[in-house]
Amino acid sequence: MxxxxxxxxxxxxxxxxxxxxxxxxxxxxxxxxxxxxxxxxxxxxxxxxxxxxxxxxxxxxxxxxxxxxxxxxxxxxxxxxxxxxxxxxxxxxxxxxxxxxxxxxxxxxxxxxxxxxxxxxxxxxxxxxxELEKGDFPPELYVLNGYTGSGKTILLKKLADAGYPIIDLEEMAGHRGSIFGQIGLEPSNQKKFDSLLVEEIHRFHEKPFIFIEGESKRIGKVVLPEFFNEKKEKGVQFFIHLPIEERIKNILADYEPWKYPEKFVEAFQYIKKRIHIPIAKQIEQALQDGDFQAVTYLLLTSYYDPRYEYSISHHSMGEQIMIEATNVDDAFEQLLSYLSNIN
Structure with missing residues (x-):
C-alpha cells in the first residue's frame, strides 16, 4: 500500500x-x-x-x-x-x-x-x-549592472562555471527584461518563478554572497519579491562598461533576430512612439532590410541607453565598482581579480 x-x-x-x-x-x-x-x-x-x-x-x-x-x-x-x-x-x-x-x-x-x-x-x-513572506536571505548580493549588451548574462554563466554562486533571474523568468526579451523564450508565470527563486534561496542560503543581474523589479510577466528587490538595491553594484561594438555583438549573438524578424517588427511597435520620428523610421527601414546591426545600434543610442542612464540616476545604491573592459572576457578577468582581493 x-x-x-x-x-x-x-x-x-x-x-x-x-x-x-x-x-x-x-x-x-x-x-x-x-x-x-x-x-x-x-x-x-x-x-x-x-x-x-x-x-x-x-x-x-x-x-x-x-x-x-x-x-x-x-x-x-x-x-x-x-x-x-x-x-x-x-x-x-x-x-x-x-x-x-x-x-x-x-x-x-x-x-x-x-x-x-x-x-x-x-x-x-x-x-x-x-518562505517569501519571511524574507530570510542572509547572503549579500553582488549585482552586475551595465548598458544593454554589456554581457551580464554571459558573465553570470562564466562565474557559475568558475564555481561562484549565481541566481539567473532572467532564465527563471523566461525573459531577458527588454521589450524584445520574450522572443524565442517561454515566459514563466509568477508561481513558477516564485518556486524557482525559493529553490535557489535555499540552495545558497549559507553562502557569503551571490551574483545576480541588475534587473528591474518586473522581469517580463513576473515581479521580484519586495525583500529581494531591496536586498538587490543595497548590494555591491558592479557597473560593466564595454564599447558599443562589443555590446551590439553580444546582443545579436543572444537574440538572433534573423530567426524571428516578424516578432521584432511587432515588438518594436510598442516603443516606436517613444523614439524621435526620424530615428524610428530609420529603425523600421533597417528592420525591413534585415540590417539588425543597424537596428541594434539605433535602439541602443536612441532608446535603451538614455533610459538606463535615467534609471540609475534616480536610484540610491550600495557600494559601486566600475569595470571598464574591452570585451566580456576582459570584464570577467577584472571580476576575478576583485574577488581574489577580498578573499
Whole structure:
C-alpha cells in the first residue's frame, strides 16, 4: 500500500536523490510545479477538460466513470513510464486528490512503490508563499549592472562555471527584461518563478554572497519579491562598461533576430512612439532590410541607453565598482581579480 507523506518529508527527500512526479495535465505542469519534477499525466489537457465538463454538467459520478474509462486505456503506457525511473518516487496532483491516489494505487498493484504528497502541490505553493513572506536571505548580493549588451548574462554563466554562486533571474523568468526579451523564450508565470527563486534561496542560503543581474523589479510577466528587490538595491553594484561594438555583438549573438524578424517588427511597435520620428523610421527601414546591426545600434543610442542612464540616476545604491573592459572576457578577468582581493 502506498504511503502519504508530508511536505516537510518531501522537501527532505529532495536532497536524497528522489524523483517527484506530477501526474496533473501538461498544461497544469507547465504553469507551475515543484522544481525538478517529471510530468507523467493521468489525463491530457483535452481529457481533463472533458472530464471537468461532465462533472459540472452531468454529475461527479459520471465524471469518475469517464475518467476511469480513459485512464484504463492508457494504463500500459502509464506504467511503462514509471518503470523507467530507478529512484524512490513521490507522486502528486493539485490537492492530493483522486489523480495522485489513482496513480499511487495502480503503481502499488503493479509492484512499483511510490509515496503520495499529502495536500498536493497546493501545500507546496502555500509553503513557497510563506518562505517569501519571511524574507530570510542572509547572503549579500553582488549585482552586475551595465548598458544593454554589456554581457551580464554571459558573465553570470562564466562565474557559475568558475564555481561562484549565481541566481539567473532572467532564465527563471523566461525573459531577458527588454521589450524584445520574450522572443524565442517561454515566459514563466509568477508561481513558477516564485518556486524557482525559493529553490535557489535555499540552495545558497549559507553562502557569503551571490551574483545576480541588475534587473528591474518586473522581469517580463513576473515581479521580484519586495525583500529581494531591496536586498538587490543595497548590494555591491558592479557597473560593466564595454564599447558599443562589443555590446551590439553580444546582443545579436543572444537574440538572433534573423530567426524571428516578424516578432521584432511587432515588438518594436510598442516603443516606436517613444523614439524621435526620424530615428524610428530609420529603425523600421533597417528592420525591413534585415540590417539588425543597424537596428541594434539605433535602439541602443536612441532608446535603451538614455533610459538606463535615467534609471540609475534616480536610484540610491550600495557600494559601486566600475569595470571598464574591452570585451566580456576582459570584464570577467577584472571580476576575478576583485574577488581574489577580498578573499
Amino acid at each position: 502506498f504511503q502519504d507523506i508530508s511536505l516537510e518529508e518531501l522537501l527532505q527527500k529532495h536532497k536524497e536523490g528522489h524523483t517527484f512526479i506530477d501526474v496533473r495535465s501538461p498544461k497544469e505542469f507547465m504553469e507551475s510545479t515543484i522544481p525538478g519534477s517529471k510530468n507523467i499525466p493521468v489525463f491530457t489537457n483535452e481529457e481533463r477538460a472533458e472530464i471537468g465538463t461532465i462533472y459540472k454538467q452531468i454529475s461527479p459520478e459520471a465524471a469518475r466513470e469517464r475518467g476511469l474509462k480513459i485512464f484504463s486505456q492508457k494504463l500500459p503506457q502509464f506504467i511503462a513510464e514509471f518503470k523507467k525511473i530507478n529512484t524512490p518516487m513521490t507522486v502528486f496532483c493539485w490537492r492530493g486528490g483522486m489523480r495522485s491516489k489513482t496513480a499511487a494505487t495502480v503503481l502499488d498493484l503493479m509492484g512499483i512503490h511510490a509515496n503520495r504528497l499529502s495536500g498536493g502541490i497546493r501545500s507546496y505553493r502555500q509553503w513557497v508563499v510563506r
